[in-house]
Amino acid sequence: MPQSDQFTFGPQICGSLSDDGGGGREWLVADGIGGYATGTVSGLRTRRYHALMTVSGQDSVRHTALAALDLTVTLHSGTKVALFTHEWESGAVDPAGHRFLETFTLADGLPRWRWRIGDVVIERELALRHGYPSLAVVHRVVNAPGPVGLAIAAMCTWRDAHGERHADGPPLNVEPVADGVVVADAYRLAGPGWQPGGGWHLGVHARLEADRGLSATEDLCLAGTFFQQVEPGGQVEISAWAGDLSERPPAASVVIAAERERAHRLVTAAKAEGYAGTLVLAADRFVIRAPDGPDVVAGYPWFGGYLGDTMTAYEGLFLDTGRADEGRELLISRTRMATRAAARTEEPWQRHDSLDSPLWLAHAVDRHVTRTGDSDLAAKLAMPLGRLLRRRLSGSGPLSVDPADELLRLSPPAGHDAGSWMNGWTGDGPVTPRIGKPVEINALWVNALAAMCDLLAEAGIDDGEPRARHARARESFVARFPAPEGWLYDVVEGPAATYPLGAGAHHDDPSLRPNQLLAWSLPHAPMRGHGGAAVRTIGETLLTPLGLRTLAENEYGYQGRHRGGRDDRDMAYHQGTVWPWLIGPYADACAATGRPPEGVLTGLEAHLSEWGVGSVSETADGDAPHRATGCPFSARSVAEVLRVKRGYSL
Missing domain, CATH: 1.50.10.10 (Glycosyltransferase)
Incomplete structure (x- = not known):
């Protein structure tokens, strides 16, 4: 058990998709204005609500935007290793990138995944920029004998957070822009080495929605892929944001550092330690700034105020x-x-x-x-x-x-x-x-x-x-x-x-x-x-x-x-x-x-x-x-x- 506001799980938890393992433990970060990002420790999307960016819009209606960033590593040998995990309507789990997870850590309220492929170690860290509908993601090559290729596929949608979207429905407008893409005229993605995509991944399954007697499948649009060769110690930064699409947010690493500092300020201001500090950060997720002043979200991922x-x-x-x-x-x-x-x-x-x-x-x-x-x-x-x-x-x-x-x-x-x-x-x-x-x-x-x-x-x-x-x-x-x-x-x-x-x-x-x-x-x-x-x-x-x-x-x-x-x-x-x-x-x-x-x-x-x-x-x-x-x-x-x-x- 953690002695502070840090939680770390090893491969036995991270590598399991069971309710008792990484498939049943969930993480959450919030943007302070009603939007959020949430998912499982294992990386498997088990709810329709699991996404890296869900945006709160007018009348507090939430829309799911960026469902996932699917990471594939190309090793020095040329071997490609998928580090993401999806479950399909057929019941198949493919790929099974959770098998390579070494640890998942929640520190200062922010999630961090570490994958190990032999002597190659890759980390992902993310945060939402407080007060803005904006996501920051950093991928780091922590250890490798030489440069590796990081391909990060953007799996996109734009729908009510309580529903699904399918390929045979209204088309999802995807417009290329400098170093990325604008999706549905609603949000923008930016990062290095953008390669436009196209097409849909059909029949993505959310097992917990099925357990709740709700519709459990949707289709996700492959908007494109970010790609970069990265030296050991190097990193790839990706940003996604809604609102004013012409106004770029700070670099992803800057946002993550700022959110860690903000977490420290919250705990210090509350004069809290250990578990109390953890709960102070948990409480912060529910307090948002609405147009008419402070408000409270009753619960994530589906409740309002x-x-x-x-x-x-x-x-x-x-x-x-x-x-x-x-x-x-x-x-x-x-x-x-x-x-x-x-x-x-x-x-x-x-x-x-x-x-x-x-x-x-x-x-x-x-x-x-x-x-x-x-x-x-x-x-x-x-x-x-x-x-x-x-x-x-x-x-x-x-x-x-x-x-x-x-x-x-x-x-x-x-x-x-x-x-x-x-x-x-x-x-x-x-x-x-x-x-x-x-x-x-x-x-x-x-x-x-x-x-x-x-x-x-x-x-x-x-x-x-x-x-x-x-x-x-x-x-x-x-x-x-x-x-x-x-x-x-x-x-x-x-x-x-x-x-x-x-x-x-x-x-x-x-x-x-x-x-x-x-x-x-x-x-x-x-x-x-x-x-x-x-x-x-x-x-x-x-x-x-x-x-x-x-x-x-x-x-x-x-x-x-x-x-x-x-x-x-x-x-x-x-x-x-x-x-x-x-x-x-x-x-x-x-x-x-x-x-x-x-x-x-x-x-x-x-x-x-x-x-x-x-x-x-x-x-x-x-x-x-x-x-x-x-x-x-x-x-x-x-x-x-x-x-x-x-x-x-x-």
Whole structure:
């Protein structure tokens, strides 16, 4: 295991295409504006998303551009050795360049491959230029008895990152320019010895898309090849960029050096060491600069930005990485945007985001003000946040305040009742409906009322109404949610028939889930001071090395594997699947009930080298050995692991 932010794998991992080898470990670099490069340690493209340059364009729509740079070495003897690997629709793997991989290293967040062909050693290193849609790749001849030829074939496409492109579709425009080519009028490649190509490689297969029940084949255009004879110690530099195609980026080696220096600055600014430094660099991948200010990508390679995910991850991504100023800007812009959206009577809520996102926003603002002492921010956002909560809970949308007890009830229109972060959905409807009064939404509500009281006081505004409402909501929560089983109900006053809504009958659901942790973990949690037996039970039942299960193994409907097609995966999404981000609420709940969260990160630290290298996955199987699933790089997971590590000095 690495002792710092460097991960190195040897030939047994690199030379294997299995899930446990180089075919199942992925790397990621990001450009800071929504684009990214990602692939596997082995070099095999196993996802439709694997590419050396994916560009984020207007409205944050991502397009895959440069799929691969296929390297072939010509030895002094004239022998040609292919160092790249493709899998084809037939099932064949050809060529099998991964067999020559000696090491893969992720250092300072940047990937480096080293191939050995006898006494010839070749390295590839790449980076994305921060703030620009621009790729830099350097190939070095580290050792050789004489000059060798490096041929680097550009395998190109231009498509939506979530789709495929085929040779029998619209033609891909390829225009030659000085030392390279412009593809689809969208991006440019430049390097030495450019030789125009042509034609398509048909039936390139992405095995993980097939496993997910999605289209798994595409065709790639051979736009051309860079070629140069290179002496030992020499190198070939290639650049690719979108945007202003006439403006050349700095040399590839300059970009790579600058990105390494930037990584060092990030870790130094965060005052982080070892694994904490690794997590700081992982967190940086999710923070981007959008046209309207800072934003957060929820997960790579397929997620965009969501208010709920962003605010759940806020503290770890910004306050634990030394980026409070950036975070402040984000909180102001997102509060403004959410308030404007809530004012649109024709669209009082957004289906694509969690209904509890305004409550997480109030929590994030409260944590920022508490940790930084920024009373000016409290004064700026207290009133807009109050208006946002009133509009969201006015009764025109799915959430409303029950005047009988001041708790929140979820009563959405038919077909829109997935509710909070538990938003699994299939063609038959929501998998875990939150109709009624869900424990997590009401814990967030009680917390938000108290947070609003503090923000108003910090802003010098004396308003007794929030304090009275908070006291009543907290009292109702404490009286209503404890279940005879010894933990909290997951939902109270839900329909007797889960879906559709029953005819007036109500049901209290005692399913053992981790949602109730928020009732102890939040700063103004309603159950603080009311004992920790439930938290102990959750630890004994739901805690795994990679986080917490979303349902106890002995509960009806438990699913221990998060695999298969989309409906299969969504059915298991919150029915036992492990979510690493829940380690944050669990650690806080343990501390709140007098049990220091010692040892809870051991498995998660080991996980940094197991799937998304240097990062933390979105989910994992509920059953041992808890194989990672979902997106390999998750903002909430990274943020909460980092927050716990730094907050509890683990």
